[in-house]
Amino acid sequence: MQGVLYDFTGLIQSIDAVFRASMSDLWATVLEYAIIGIIYLVIYALIGLFLVYAERKVCAFIQVRLGPNRVGPKGFFQTIADFIKLLLKENIKIKNADGVLFNLAPFIVIVASFLTFGTVPFAKGLQGIDLNIGVFFIMAVSSMGVVGILLGGWSSNSKYSLIGAMRSGAQIVSYELSVGLSLVTMVILTGTMQLSQIIELQSDGWFIFKGHIPALISLIIMMIAGTAEINRGPFDLAEAESELTAGYHTEYSGIKFAFFYLSEYMNMFVVSALVATVFFGGWMPLHIGSWQAFNHIMDFIPPIIWFILKSFALMYVIMLFKWTFPRLRIDQLLKLEWQYLLPISLFNVLLMAFVVYMKWYF
Amino acid sequence: MGLKSYLSGLFKGFYSLLVGLRVTNSYFFHPSRIVTQQYPENRKTLKMFERFKGEVILVHNENNEHRCTGCGICEMNCPNGSIEIISKMETGEDGKKRKAIDKHIYHLSMCTFCGLCVKSCPSKALAFGNEFEHAVFDRAKLDKVLNKEGSVLMKGVE
Numbered sequence: 001m002q003g004v005l006y007d008f009t010g011l012i013q014s015i016d017a018v019f020r021a022s023m024s025d026l027w028a029t030v031l032e033y034a035i036i037g038i039i040y041l042v043i044y045a046l047i048g049l050f051l052v053y054a055e056r057k058v059c060a061f062i063q064v065r066l067g068p069n070r071v072g073p074k075g076f077f078q079t080i081a082d083f084i085k086l087l088l089k090e091n092i093k094i095k096n097a098d099g100v101l102f103n104l105a106p107f108i109v110i111v112a113s114f115l116t117f118g119t120v121p122f123a124k125g126l127q128g129i130d131l132n133i134g135v136f137f138i139m140a141v142s143s144m145g146v147v148g149i150l151l152g153g154w155s156s157n158s159k160y161s162l163i164g165a166m167r168s169g170a171q172i173v174s175y176e177l178s179v180g181l182s183l184v185t186m187v188i189l190t191g192t193m194q195l196s197q198i199i200e201l202q203s204d205g206w207f208i209f210k211g212h213i214p215a216l217i218s219l220i221i222m223m224i225a226g227t228a229e230i231n232r233g234p235f236d237l238a239e240a241e242s243e244l245t246a247g248y249h250t251e252y253s254g255i256k257f258a259f260f261y262l263s264e265y266m267n268m269f270v271v272s273a274l275v276a277t278v279f280f281g282g283w284m285p286l287h288i289g290s291w292q293a294f295n296h297i298m299d300f301i302p303p304i305i306w307f308i309l310k311s312f313a314l315m316y317v318i319m320l321f322k323w324t325f326p327r328l329r330i331d332q333l334l335k336l337e338w339q340y341l342l343p344i345s346l347f348n349v350l351l352m353a354f355v356v357y358m359k360w361y362f
Numbered sequence: 363m364g365l366k367s368y369l370s371g372l373f374k375g376f377y378s379l380l381v382g383l384r385v386t387n388s389y390f391f392h393p394s395r396i397v398t399q400q401y402p403e404n405r406k407t408l409k410m411f412e413r414f415k416g417e418v419i420l421v422h423n424e425n426n427e428h429r430c431t432g433c434g435i436c437e438m439n440c441p442n443g444s445i446e447i448i449s450k451m452e453t454g455e456d457g458k459k460r461k462a463i464d465k466h467i468y469h470l471s472m473c474t475f476c477g478l479c480v481k482s483c484p485s486k487a488l489a490f491g492n493e494f495e496h497a498v499f500d501r502a503k504l505d506k507v508l509n510k511e512g513s514v515l516m517k518g519v520e
Binding site: 058061062063064065066069320321323324325340 | 382
């Protein structure tokens with residue numbers, strides 16, 4: 001398959017060549033970093049804004065309402081209006097709050113989610129950075145966000161924020177284990193942690209089909225624990241509007257609040273993108289073993305469309321969780337993790353190791 | 363906790379979650395079920411529901427007859443005095459004098475739409491209308507006389 005939409009490697013290499021031909025190597029590198037950084041910032045903000053809109057629409061439809069429908073066609077520009085409003089709002093200084101930590105917290109949260117966003121493979125050759133420990137990197141960096149949440153709760157000098165942050169700490173530390181173990185299960189099958197290679201390996205079938213039963217169990221655990229990890233859905237104890245007003249970001253206003261809000265939605269995107277990459281082949285079209293004709297037809301749909309479709313379908317599932325299930329109590333939350341998800345995922349690692357050892361995968 | 367109850371609890375819980383997801387999912391994929399009315403736009407086609415309590419009306423038939431005997435039970439039952447009955451004595455065809463309605467005054471501004479007047483009316487003269495656009499610039503316009511000009515008591519209603 002030829003053409004820019006199908007393989008971005010050539011395009012990016014030619015842009016790189018143009019830069020390096022017209023200036024020194026150092027400047028070319030600096031300029032490329034700057035351009036990529038700006039592009040990623042813009043995409044980050046745009047996807048975040050779209051996700052807020054999508055969430056509001058999905059929520060409205062599930063609750064038999066219409067949702068935003070006044071600003072722009074079908075209310076499409078509602079979140080842009082909201083964003084402008086947030087930008088213009090006052091940054092309130094809290095009395096007796098720890099100023100430095102208070103201002104630092106939203107940046108830690110957004111940096112953590114932005115770093116994971118950089119490793120997401122959008123299409124062939126369209127990836128911010130392709131680390132050979134990609135899966136591990138995402139795991140490690142995404143758990144940095146909890147530091148920001150804890151700092152935000154601690155420095156706000158508000159009991160609601162502190163309770164929200166403490167809950168969030170207990171929750172993320174617990175569910176990190178299940179996310180990690182379900183990814184370990186898949187890494188046993190893939191044999192690599194590099195995201196681009198994981199996708200290449202799925203060119204003759206997605207891992208969800210190749211790994212059959214253990215992969216399916218791992219997918220279910222990953223979806224549940226991933227939802228908990230990003231403080232969403234039935235696991236939003238950290239925010240718990242009805243109990244803690246807004247949890248750890250109660251005292252934040254204006255752009256700092258927008259950072260928390262945006263990073264929450266982008267974490268959802270990153271989790272869906274990671275699940276799509278590891279289980280559903282990322283940008284890889286639906287290929288079935290040796291059905292050449294079928295594989296060829298599927299190849300006509302550009303990889304980036306495949307990636308967007310998969311990640312948005314998964315995000316829809318995560319949104320469905322949020323608007324279907326009631327919030328868990330803290331004891332139920334910990335029971336679910338330590339009595340159900342963790343033992344099952346430990347068992348699942350063993351099962352997958354056995355399946356791989358016996359070569360029972362496709 | 364035995365292994366059996368652990369596993370059965372796990373699968374039952376999982377199944378019940380899937381049932382819930384199916385319900386919300388079907389709502390998402392059937393936008394035709396949305397109940398929100400886009401009011402100012404659909405003003406022409408908007409049909410209110412049978413049980414909607416817009417305002418209290420005195421039902422008149424096509425001969426300009428109503429069923430109100432002027433007994434005053436609605437006035438007594440109204441918890442916040444929205445109804446005032448002004449009655450008059452009237453000589454019937456048989457020469458007997460009986461009480462009849464002169465003015466059935468309804469203060470919409472005070473009404474809470476509790477429905478006690480409609481429920482307690484012994485001759486079922488009152489009902490709820492569907493009109494709901496009550497905003498006016500003059501408060502006096504909210505004091506309405508419910509019996510129409512020249513209307514009389516329906517035959518056979520005591």
